Amino acid sequence: MRPIVCVVLLLGTLLHLSHATLAFDQEIDWPSAKSLHDFQARDLSGNLINLEKYRGHVLVLLNGATRSCPVSAKGFKLLQQLKERHGSKGLEVASFVVDGLVKPSGTAEDIKEYVQSTGLTYDVYDKIATDGDAAHPLYKWIKMCLEDKVQAGSKVLFDKNGKIVAKFGPTGSPAGLEEAIEQLL
Template sequence: MSGNTDWKSASTIYDFTARDIQGNDVSLEKYRGHVCIIVNVASRCGLTATNYKELVELQKEYGESKGLRILAFPCNQFNGQEPGNSEQIACFALKTMGATFDLFEKVEVNGDNAHPLWKFLKNKQPGTLGNFTKWNFTKFVVDRDGNPVARFAPTTEPKKMVDTLNKFF
């Protein structure tokens, strides 16, 4: 399933493909058997420092030992807080924030042009206020079978997700 396929026919995240930050198509099938956090990121948000820092810590703590995978999707839909191109975003994530988790190309997470994966995630785990992504750093937990099982608000610090993650490791 490519970025333009109807998300309604998907049963898990494994039905999707997304472009990584280098522009390569990546089948999300590669995450089969892993617990994943899927998050929309931005480099110029008030939530950036804490979220990146704690996502990096979660990756270090649970990546090898428990198989956690973090899929970060830059998004510029919220006050233009991710204005850079792929090279600038990758440089910021790796060099400034120390992120070694998987980074994808910038996507839209709301509206008609939202990436189908994000339409799927929001449908499976709707937000409190409706079926949309409220802000940068909305976090979805996906179980080992590719099912979205939890959603966390942008203001929820990633380390506060550990109890939920532990249910699925």
């Protein structure tokens, strides 16, 4: 009887260890993500950032173009104002850069220059695709959860657990977004 108990314990331990070492691969596993916190993204310096960093914070995420896009420019400014008003209460703001309809957003260095020249103090991530097969896994997941596309200039609101609360279109009411943020803080 004793050898059977040892084998069962050994198998249980191995199963536990193999499960613990299975990592979430966002390129493949994005449909099974539980929250924003399962994903990673590159910052403008090329560093891989774990979006777990937003756990415990309300997050507004914008995807916008940095050049020749008045809707995105307005969105960047709005989010900076929201960050200044509500950052001390737990609001985080982040943006993914996408290419504009008229003109590409440029290189990471161009985007850094834009961020500095406009005084943005929130996290801005490297340029990504948000549509099609080349879309960043986070945006594939967002679109799957919303059952809707996410246009340039759209803002996605996440709760403190990284769950999607709402999407606000590029030209939606800033008051509605701010009211939703205040309810979550």
